[in-house]
Amino acid sequence: MTLTLEEMQRRDAADPFAALRDAFDLPPGETYLDGNSLGALPHATAARLAATVREEWGKGLIRSWNKADWIGAPARLGGKIARIIGAAPHEVLVADSTSVNLYKLLVAAVQAQSGRRVILSEPGNFPTDLYVAQGVAATLPDCELRTVPRDRIIDAIDESVAVVMLTHVHYQSGARFDMDTVTRAAQAKGALILWDLSHSAGAVPVDLNAANADLAVGCGYKYLNGGPGAPAFLFVAERHQAVLRSPLSGWMGHAAPFEFSDEYAPGDGIRRFLCGTPPILGIAALEEGIDLFLSVDRPALFAKGQALCSAFIDLVEDRCAGLGLGLLTTRDAAVRGSHVSLRHANAWPVMQALIARGVIGDFRAPDALRFGFTPLYTSYCDVWHAVDMLHDILASGSWDQPDFHVRAAVT
Amino acid sequence: MTLTLEEMQRRDAADPFAALRDAFDLPPGETYLDGNSLGALPHATAARLAATVREEWGKGLIRSWNKADWIGAPARLGGKIARIIGAAPHEVLVADSTSVNLYKLLVAAVQAQSGRRVILSEPGNFPTDLYVAQGVAATLPDCELRTVPRDRIIDAIDESVAVVMLTHVHYQSGARFDMDTVTRAAQAKGALILWDLSHSAGAVPVDLNAANADLAVGCGYKYLNGGPGAPAFLFVAERHQAVLRSPLSGWMGHAAPFEFSDEYAPGDGIRRFLCGTPPILGIAALEEGIDLFLSVDRPALFAKGQALCSAFIDLVEDRCAGLGLGLLTTRDAAVRGSHVSLRHANAWPVMQALIARGVIGDFRAPDALRFGFTPLYTSYCDVWHAVDMLHDILASGSWDQPDFHVRAAVT
Secondary structure, three states: OOOOHHHHHHHHHHOOOHHHHHHEOOOOOOEEOOOOOOOOOEHHHHHHHHHHHHHHHHHHHHHHHHHOOOOOHHHHHHHHHHHHHOOOHHHEEEOOOHHHHHHHHHHHHHHHOOOOOEEEEOOOOOHHHHHHHHHHHHHOOOOEEEEOOHHHHHHHOOOOEEEEEEEOEOOOOOEEOOHHHHHHHHHHOOOEEEEEOOOOOOOOOOOOOOOOOOEEEEOOOOOOOOOOOOOOEEEEOHHHHOOOOOOOOOHHHEOOHHHOOOOOOEOOHHHHHOOOOOOHHHHHHHHHHHHHHHOOOHHHHHHHHHHHHHHHHHHHHHHOOOOOOEEOOOOOHHHEOOEEEEEOOOHHHHHHHHHHOOEEOEEEOOOEEEEEOOOOOOOHHHHHHHHHHHHHHHHHOOOOOHHHHOOOOOO | OOOOHHHHHHHHHHOOOHHHHHHEOOOOOOEEOOOOOOOOOEHHHHHHHHHHHHHHHHHHHHHHHHHOOOOOHHHHHHHHHHHHHOOOHHHEEEOOOHHHHHHHHHHHHHHHOOOOOEEEEOOOOOHHHHHHHHHHHHHOOOOEEEEOOHHHHHHHOOOOEEEEEEEOEOOOOOEEOOHHHHHHHHHHOOOEEEEEOOOOOOOOOOOOOOOOOOEEEEOOOOOOOOOOOOOOEEEEOHHHHOOOOOOOOOHHHEOOHHHOOOOOOEOOHHHHHOOOOOOHHHHHHHHHHHHHHHOOOHHHHHHHHHHHHHHHHHHHHHHOOOOOOEEOOOOOHHHEOOEEEEEOOOHHHHHHHHHHOOEEOEEEOOOEEEEEOOOOOOOHHHHHHHHHHHHHHHHHOOOOOHHHHOOOOOO
């Protein structure tokens, strides 16, 4: 079927999630397709933050650690995220950044795997994953990061591998690993698996416990709509919690932080993976983002995300044929995330031209135009409009203006 | 001179900083003496956060990384904190938590000191400092945390010591190290010095470069009034920046984070000590707290803090004699911070009774009543009132009620 604007309008009218768009404060006249990089602002978040600031901090002051349960927030939010990623509530914690959490879990995993010193990953993984693994390798004796292309990962798992660290949905191509198969393959060879869910949580179905995953981390500011630099999360399967030790043994992970003893004793369960004082303002914002997911039919929501991606690909192929675009993302919805990347020789200025016309995606080096389809607030007409603008810009060559070639600090 | 309420009123009337109290949103009818644990809310912070949320995040969305200079915020705030702690602007960075920053700098310091593997500190240092050092010792080969009492620290620095890690102002006793002397002693033996400024920054004069300090960390949510769980800061003297390597080599510390290369290359200067994506909401709040310090006469402000502490001690000794209190903090203003701790056998219920009557200090295990005097918003009459209540509660024995003996999660 050739997609038309009318068909997209019909789909929006039939979309059971259409009303959720009104829960977000989207800039009028713009089409925001970058929720995979920074999720949009839920209306409720501004009010929640104002209350957290004025009531809890301003009036409650230090008492809010108990009375507003600030102290319990990392575990409370973890329990909520657990429902979105197929974990038990006591297996997930909100803390620190994705990078810091990766470091904690990688060091803990390598140290627990006696005789195994290799962290196995793929080249082109999200940079911070590789960088953090390199930092771990520079810290632990004889530890090594080894990368092999994604289609050879399973074959490369041998008795030297302590932990396989993979990003479930690739940040650029959107390719999604088969979590069950790779987890099983890693464990069959005695390795642990660590999944980075940064582009998965809130975007695609994830069931860590069905896959028997060992470890995971993920991001709060993308599909979970937690705000810029929101706290991240980590998952440690219950069976590993008593054994693994975080190298970042800060006071909030202590068994009794307010006894102020000199000797570190890790807390029970997931709590030992806390480090410093939790960032309460960021946590308050993140909780509003997470809560939006808890009351919806998540499998149906994620299916809508895939339908948006498929419609985008179909429309691009139909309307932008011969305009220099290549598809970096698979057409198979079962093995991709909720974003689509297109290759173009002038991807940077083309994206700037799109943004200037109110269609906001992003550029990923060296040559990708990336578009995120966040089913909570993206409509089918958004998809139509984005492809319409992309066609106009490419067909007219209007992207080739000096302003659009200027590179910014953050791309 | 015996202090009277009239004398305290006279001092408030003559206080050039008295008007600054109006910059804070203090709960009416309460006397807040816990700004050393969680600083009060500046009025400007609520408005700033609302703008950051609604305008920068809500409307600007992903563009705010460039347009609102979110990407430059860690260095911008670092440059401001630098003025408060005697550093150059390019030597300080806002990032992560104090605990995480301690880990970064301790690992970097030990790794840079070939042949030296000891982290030297004092027993009873703030717990997270010792816990993090224990985590470093569990990560790096042959690394060891050694603690000796504070009066023997200098003698204990030998050729095995890689780094001396001390808290400038002790979290409980308020005792302040002589930064110049200890720094010189450490360096004379080839050790690096790392100062934890959590109870110093915004409380007492600090001049890291005058002391020729090597490394420092500090907290954003105490005297800097950055809000609960505010981001922390770190200092690396310029001469060390090219050599030290953070083990937490996340993408924000990369020389070119948006080139998305597979190999970590540390950024120039202080930036290499960034790790993950900066927490923008926490940073926005912290910036308002810091800005309040930049326009005032800081030496005079810190002198007021000392005058408040001295008045508190004098009044306690005058009015609460024979009521079971002991002084944990020195009477010598030159070698203490801006808080005072008193020992009492029933410190916990006594503090709960004080809080119930609107005088908010805190308890520190095992037996300390702790009172912070934050010269931006504490008045001399606050001091009078606190001692007045303390006297009433102790003299009447009204602290000995069942409710006041109940222990909370956070103490």
